[in-house]
Amino acid sequence: MxxxxxxxxxxxxxxxxxxxxxxxxxxxQPVELPPADALRCVAAEMPALRAYPLHDVAVADGWPMRANDLVGASSYAPLPLAGLPVWVAAGAAMPDGTDCVVDANAIDTSGPLPQVLAEAIPGQGVRRAGSDIAAGRAVMPAGEPLLPRSLLLARAAGLELLRVRRxxxxxxxxxxxxxxxxxxxxxxxxxxxxxxxxxxxxxxxxxxxxxxxxxxxxxxxxxxxxxxxxxxxxxxxxxxxxxxxxxxxxxxxxxxxxxxxxxxxxxxxxxxxxxxxxxxxxxxxxxxxxxxGRRPRQTLALPLERKIASGVGIAEVVLLTRQQGPQKDFWTPLAIGDLSLDAIARAEGLLIVPGAAEGFAAGTVVDAYMLRE
Missing domain, CATH: 3.40.980.10 (MoaB/Mog-like domain)
Structure with missing residues (x-):
């Protein structure tokens, strides 16, 4: 029986x-996963990233030039060129000796010699090497979940495997x-x-x-x-x-x-x-x-809009929603101890009232776990 x-x-x-x-x-123990499978896994210790981009790249389509060569150029004082520079598309590496990109209409090609009609400054239309990712940066500190924006860094840096705890x-x-x-x-x-x-x-x-x-x-x-x-x-x-x-x-x-x-x-x-x-x-x-191996979860400290009453000796789960006040935000209780499915779906924060507490008075600042990122 x-x-x-x-x-x-x-x-x-x-x-x-x-x-x-x-x-x-x-x-x-950490495992190695490709970025596609590592989403939301918790990062373990990872190697330092290489710089990205590796070289200066064009931000937009245009003509790569050297800014110092264009000083004084304007529609009133066009600067003749011996020949057209090599056209670059957005994302392409900048040719050696160039430091800016000028628009297509900045060079007049109607005459026998192309003429530059505008000045430029160094770095115009260019993303510098290492400006997106500095060399030595970590994809994500160990103990943090890998989110899409972290995986963006990993893919840009060419990492095929990531060390995570799953x-x-x-x-x-x-x-x-x-x-x-x-x-x-x-x-x-x-x-x-x-x-x-x-x-x-x-x-x-x-x-x-x-x-x-x-x-x-x-x-x-x-x-x-x-x-x-x-x-x-x-x-x-x-x-x-x-x-x-x-x-x-x-x-x-x-x-x-x-x-x-x-x-x-x-x-x-x-x-x-x-x-x-x-x-x-x-x-x-x-x-x-x-x-x-995750670090402590994110909490948000806000005052309570109204009091929470709780029985001594029992830890009670409280679901909260965030309300905007005229001067500051508040946590508003949605459900205490008795949680409807609707309250679970709507809640933005979760608070566990300790068993030793009788609740919290209105205006008390409480740290609630964030249910939404």
Whole structure:
């Protein structure tokens, strides 16, 4: 007979549960990926870039010239040339001995000799060597996610492979929570993880078989963490490894659990999208960031437009939107503890009120995680 899951008499504080699953957890080893596959992965140490462009290049189509040779040229005092210079297209290397590009209509070619009708200054119409990328610059500091603008630098500098940390995440979906599983998979990929997906029925043995650690740095289970007749994820985790905490002082998400199978951390998320989203941000994402070697995530400190009331002893997740005031911006609470899907979609910031706090008064400056970049 299978023993039913039960929450402990007292919930584990969020900080204690997080510290337990993070203990002795180190970043994964870097891998080398082409830029196309490295988007949103966290940068590891990378070689210094070479200068770009390597040579002076034309910014626009025109005639490459030497500015000092054109001093005094105008439509009233045209400067005759022995012959036409070589035409350059935008992006082409500048010929030796030239330092400016003049427009097509700046040279009159109607007569027997071409004539320059305008002066120019050194650097006009030219992008200098190394002006886009200085030699020795890094693509991105280690610990930062690689965004499209960073990959632009890498491609311009000719890097074919980038050193990144890309944790391998295994999602085990239990009890048919497709909506939640898709949400977690999407935000995990957005955080730079490589995601492998599996499903299991609410059976302890089948779930245990799906908790495969080979080729995996983090396991996320979805669903089956409650105390219903078909909830079995926590019992399966306890069978396969070590259950560190089940029943966490977090609202929403109190039925979440954390554990280890050998050295692999496991975070068991509740099946509801709101509960899984909260537990992901409070527990699973810090674990993934540790594995990625990521620097602390961006926060924004703004005063609260109105107070946040929270119960003592339970960490509560608050969704916020940014409002513009006449003199300064404010965080406006969208949802506290009970998160609708609409609030999750609209939120611009996320705040976790510590369990020791009773909330925050209106006007209090709070640091919220940014949900949008």
């Amino acid at each position: 299978v023993t039913a899951q039960r929450l402990p008499a007292s919930l584990t504080p969020l900080d204690a549960a997080l510290a337990a699953v993070l203990r002795d957890l180190a970043p994964v 944790p391998r995440l295994r999602i085990v979906n239990i009890c048919n929570g497709q909506l939640t599983a898709q949400l977690v998979a999407d935000i995990a990929r957005l955080a730079g993880a490589e995601v492998v997906y599996a499903e299991a029925t609410p059976d302890v043995t089948e779930i245990a078989d799906a908790l495969e650690t080979a080729g995996c740095d983090l396991i996320i289970t979805i669903g089956g963490t409650g105390v219903g007749h078909t909830d079995a994820a926590v019992n399966a985790l306890a069978r396969c490894g070590t259950l560190l905490a089940h029943g966490i002082a977090l609202q929403p998400g109190r039925t979440a659990a954390v554990g280890r199978i050998d050295a692999t951390p496991v975070v068991a998320l509740p099946g509801g999208p709101d509960q899984a989203f909260a537990a992901w941000w409070a527990i699973a994402l810090p674990v993934l960031d540790r594995l990625s």
